[in-house]
Amino acid sequence: MLEVLPWHQSQWDQIQASIEKKRFAHAWLLTGPEGIGLEHFARQLAASLLCHAKTENQRPCGQCRACELLSVGNNPDIMFVEPEDTGKQIRVEQIRDMIDFIHLKSQYEHYKIAIISPAHSMNRSAANTLLKTLEEPPGDSLIILITERPSLLPVTIRSRCQRLDFQPDYSKNTLAWLAENIPEGTSPEYLLRFAGGAPLAAIELPENHHIEQLNDLLNDLLLITGQQRPPVEIAEKWNETGARNVFQWLLWLFGDMLRFKVNAPARLFYPSDAWETLKGLANQLDLDRLMRCYDLLLNNYGLALGQVSYTVQGLFEDFIILWQELSKSEDNT
Numbered sequence: 001m002l003e004v005l006p007w008h009q010s011q012w013d014q015i016q017a018s019i020e021k022k023r024f025a026h027a028w029l030l031t032g033p034e035g036i037g038l039e040h041f042a043r044q045l046a047a048s049l050l051c052h053a054k055t056e057n058q059r060p061c062g063q064c065r066a067c068e069l070l071s072v073g074n075n076p077d078i079m080f081v082e083p084e085d086t087g088k089q090i091r092v093e094q095i096r097d098m099i100d101f102i103h104l105k106s107q108y109e110h111y112k113i114a115i116i117s118p119a120h121s122m123n124r125s126a127a128n129t130l131l132k133t134l135e136e137p138p139g140d141s142l143i144i145l146i147t148e149r150p151s152l153l154p155v156t157i158r159s160r161c162q163r164l165d166f167q168p169d170y171s172k173n174t175l176a177w178l179a180e181n182i183p184e185g186t187s188p189e190y191l192l193r194f195a196g197g198a199p200l201a202a203i204e205l206p207e208n209h210h211i212e213q214l215n216d217l218l219n220d221l222l223l224i225t226g227q228q229r230p231p232v233e234i235a236e237k238w239n240e241t242g243a244r245n246v247f248q249w250l251l252w253l254f255g256d257m258l259r260f261k262v263n264a265p266a267r268l269f270y271p272s273d274a275w276e277t278l279k280g281l282a283n284q285l286d287l288d289r290l291m292r293c294y295d296l297l298l299n300n301y302g303l304a305l306g307q308v309s310y311t312v313q314g315l316f317e318d319f320i321i322l323w324q325e326l327s328k329s330e331d332n333t
């Protein structure tokens, strides 16, 4: 994909303007929800800087030597820094290699570019080592940090990067783009609402059966309330589905229960029976208790994906027991 995605256009223009005014920063921090395409944007920017024959709006040509090498993952002027295994940290040795790399001279008299993703997975010494380079970056270097969770990055790192935020997007252009990228007969509005305004996540929805997952989670919440299944069994099942997925969905569901309580429109789209279930669950608790559930979810989500390893199943159990307790005590009042 060499196009600038429609919901990236304003950020793209902002970067291009800074290059034109010769105020282009050596370090950029890209943040936004999962599925908004931060990595796509970073690659696009790198490609544009390395391309020998940019087309209109500074888009990479896709055909020159630099573009060709980039497309097969072989461009010597770009380096990707990622955890060696999913969920693991980025180690200090990786950052040291990256620093050596950006100090080398570019093969084609261009930028040396490093993309660190997800940046919040750097451990403390990796972040400290990076900090020194951010303070004195070499001439034609560019470091792009990508994270959905900028608050986990040390403030010293954040303050040395130019920040670009990407928001959920429901605009007409984005819907039109989505319509071209999903199977015929599927509603782009429906999918985009389900994906919380993250179009690349919306594309994944039909194959990943996320819609079934929503119903399944609502059903689990009902089972917990009715004490029909022990917490440990449900926690086990959620653990198998995956921490990121389940916590994200639970946060959306509880976020929408809170919105329902204050008469604000829901963030996700619900088929009518699912909406009735959600309202029923929300009605079991007052606003305070719902907030407590939401807080615990948010906290445990942070712990589950954070740098210290916790048992995810235990984090799910914490939440299940709280939800069960609170919905039970409300019944008794």
Ligand SMILES: [Zn+2]
Pocket (backbone or CB within 6 Å): 050, 051, 052, 053, 054, 060, 061, 062, 063, 064, 065, 066, 067, 068
């Ligand atoms: Zn090119």
